[in-house]
Amino acid sequence: MVNIVWLALLLSGIAVAALNGNIEVVTSSAMEAAKNAVNIAFELVGIMALWLGLMKIAERAGIISFIAYIVRPLTKHLFPSIPQNHPAMGAIVMNISANVLGLGNAATPMGLKAMKELQRLNSGRKEASEAMCTLLAINTSCITLIPATILGVRVAAGSSDPTAVVGTTIFATACATTAAVTCDRIFAAIWKKRKGRP
Numbered sequence: 001m002v003n004i005v006w007l008a009l010l011l012s013g014i015a016v017a018a019l020n021g022n023i024e025v026v027t028s029s030a031m032e033a034a035k036n037a038v039n040i041a042f043e044l045v046g047i048m049a050l051w052l053g054l055m056k057i058a059e060r061a062g063i064i065s066f067i068a069y070i071v072r073p074l075t076k077h078l079f080p081s082i083p084q085n086h087p088a089m090g091a092i093v094m095n096i097s098a099n100v101l102g103l104g105n106a107a108t109p110m111g112l113k114a115m116k117e118l119q120r121l122n123s124g125r126k127e128a129s130e131a132m133c134t135l136l137a138i139n140t141s142c143i144t145l146i147p148a149t150i151l152g153v154r155v156a157a158g159s160s161d162p163t164a165v166v167g168t169t170i171f172a173t174a175c176a177t178t179a180a181v182t183c184d185r186i187f188a189a190i191w192k193k194r195k196g197r198p
Contacts, residue, residue: 043156044149051103051148059094067093078138078181079131081121088117092135099142102149102169111139130188137184141176144169 017026057063071093072084082088091114098107114135122129128136147169154162 040153040156044152048103048105048149048152051101052106055094055098055101055103055106058097065090067097078134081129081131082118086117086121088114088121088131091117095135095139096142099139100145102144102147102151104149107139107142111135130191133188134181134184137180138177141180142173143177144173 014023014026017023075082075089075092076084079089079092082092091110095107095110095114098104098110115132118129118132118135122132147166150165150169151162154165
């Protein structure tokens with residue numbers, strides 16, 4: 001579906017440029033955008049490497065386990081069906097930590113690992129478990145305290161004040177997380193009531 005949307009946007013842009021007699025603008029804009037994309041990608045490598053390295057050091061040093069211990073009351077409430085010492089819980093904490101730092105690229109592998117571990121607890125069923133739905137809701141809307149990727153893009157784009165978005169990012173993601181967790185709890189309660197579970 002996304003491919004169809006992008007194709008429609010591309011074709012409509014070419015058609016509008018042709019109708020206005022500016023078809024050469026399409027080629028020059030495409031080349032300029034490709035060049036900018038490569039430049040931004042290279043400038044982001046350093047920032048991503050720094051934060052991913054810090055995450056790996058934190059994992060090896062046991063800091064992630066310590067964080068998992070600190071947030072145990074919260075994770076126990078959000079994921080009551082997961083044993084606290086299960087590998088899924090460590091992957092979930094890593095996923096949330098990466099999202100809090102604004103590292104979506106780093107959060108994705110941890111999220112996939114957590115889902116894999118949760119599927120083992122799901123006894124091979126094709127229906128998503130309650131914990132899987134909760135993780136998806138939190139991962140999609142997770143509060144971001146340090147939007148590292150966004151800051152990197154703004155620095156690469158030459159922003160005069162790249163940190164101006166930090167406050168609004170925290171507020172927006174806090175609202176999103178609150179809404180997602182609230183909806184998750186409501187739908188979980190409805191699902192349990194329909195299934196006749198306590």
